[in-house]
Amino acid sequence: MASSASIPSSSQPEPPKVHASILSIKDFAESKGDSSPIPSTYHSISGLHEEDDVAEELAASIPVIDFSHLTSHHPQIHAKAVHLIGKACAEWGVFMLTNHGIPENLVEKLMKKSGEFHDLAVEEKKEFGDKGPFEPIRHGTSFCPEVEKVHYWRDYLKATTFPQFNFPHKPPGFREVAYEYSEKIRGLARKLLEGISESLGLASNSIIESTEFDSSHQLFVVNLYPPCPQPHLALGMPSHSDTGLLTLLTQNGIGGLQVKHHAKWVNVNPLPNCLTVLLADHLQVVSNGRYERVLHRAILNNVGTRISVVLANGPALDKEVGPLAELLENEKPLFKTIKYKDYFQFQQKSRLDDKSGLDQIRLN
Numbered sequence: 001m002a003s004s005a006s007i008p009s010s011s012q013p014e015p016p017k018v019h020a021s022i023l024s025i026k027d028f029a030e031s032k033g034d035s036s037p038i039p040s041t042y043h044s045i046s047g048l049h050e051e052d053d054v055a056e057e058l059a060a061s062i063p064v065i066d067f068s069h070l071t072s073h074h075p076q077i078h079a080k081a082v083h084l085i086g087k088a089c090a091e092w093g094v095f096m097l098t099n100h101g102i103p104e105n106l107v108e109k110l111m112k113k114s115g116e117f118h119d120l121a122v123e124e125k126k127e128f129g130d131k132g133p134f135e136p137i138r139h140g141t142s143f144c145p146e147v148e149k150v151h152y153w154r155d156y157l158k159a160t161t162f163p164q165f166n167f168p169h170k171p172p173g174f175r176e177v178a179y180e181y182s183e184k185i186r187g188l189a190r191k192l193l194e195g196i197s198e199s200l201g202l203a204s205n206s207i208i209e210s211t212e213f214d215s216s217h218q219l220f221v222v223n224l225y226p227p228c229p230q231p232h233l234a235l236g237m238p239s240h241s242d243t244g245l246l247t248l249l250t251q252n253g254i255g256g257l258q259v260k261h262h263a264k265w266v267n268v269n270p271l272p273n274c275l276t277v278l279l280a281d282h283l284q285v286v287s288n289g290r291y292e293r294v295l296h297r298a299i300l301n302n303v304g305t306r307i308s309v310v311l312a313n314g315p316a317l318d319k320e321v322g323p324l325a326e327l328l329e330n331e332k333p334l335f336k337t338i339k340y341k342d343y344f345q346f347q348q349k350s351r352l353d354d355k356s357g358l359d360q361i362r363l364n
């Protein structure tokens, strides 16, 4: 059994250069117009420079998993899907999910309502102003402006949608659509975790039980990235990984997500009506490093508003999570065990970068 850990409170000393007046980058961008230079506080430290090689040729190699094969009662079809999901997790940490059963018109409604939410006047969203990681509904801009050295060109809505469903009551109809979508995504995530457990040679319920997935934490994030007059100077979100187990993402047809693969950035160009699945930190933890979280970021454009709806499915907040006991019968733990709540809080209050909480719980 791995030892239990706590994450020391973050010590990130440099004073942030907060552009305090910006409560919504969407409103700011609209007020300034298409051609005015962006504030220097949005100039990304890493920028999009030479180390940020984009491997165009790899975009078409991102694995595709047919969900209907994973749920097939035909043993050979199921076994092949399990093999492919294991390969996708081991080689990429990201895959596109087709035939997932979420109706196209539900996703269309979700995108429409997501846009309407961000279109509400700042005054109308004030009640949701981000007051910390455990507030059930949070609206804000950038990632965590209080601790950042640079800010990010995005506005967000974050809501905890499981085990309790929390969501804004405006615009009308958004909450209902979000409820239906979040339930469906949880069902998909559960099935995917079963397949992933099997791909590790374990019982299908192994990850679900060890993370108490049936009372797990689900974070529903609606990102909006307005067109940016200088898209190469800023980022929508910098390189990071997500805290949970599996993140399922959909977008409004405008690209911007990139994943890091063998030190190169690869554009994610989703197939029609597919979901993008990203492996998050806790999948690396439970699999004891067999499957690694994927670093990803959101880049910007100067043409159209991008919306992404991102559902991060984690373990239960109160669950102490470490490498799966079955795996430790034959190998040493690579990570300490930590309560998911502590890990989540650490990430949400930190600067977003490649290091993440994993480095805090890694065992040598």
Ligand SMILES: O=C(O)CCC(=O)C(=O)O
Binding pocket: 221, 223, 237, 242, 249, 256, 257, 258, 296, 297, 298, 308, 310
């Ligand atoms: O907008 C995207 O494509 C990425 C968003 C993301 O990584 C996140 O919300 O954690």
Ligand SMILES: [Fe+2]
Binding pocket: 240, 241, 242, 296
């Ligand atoms: Fe992310």
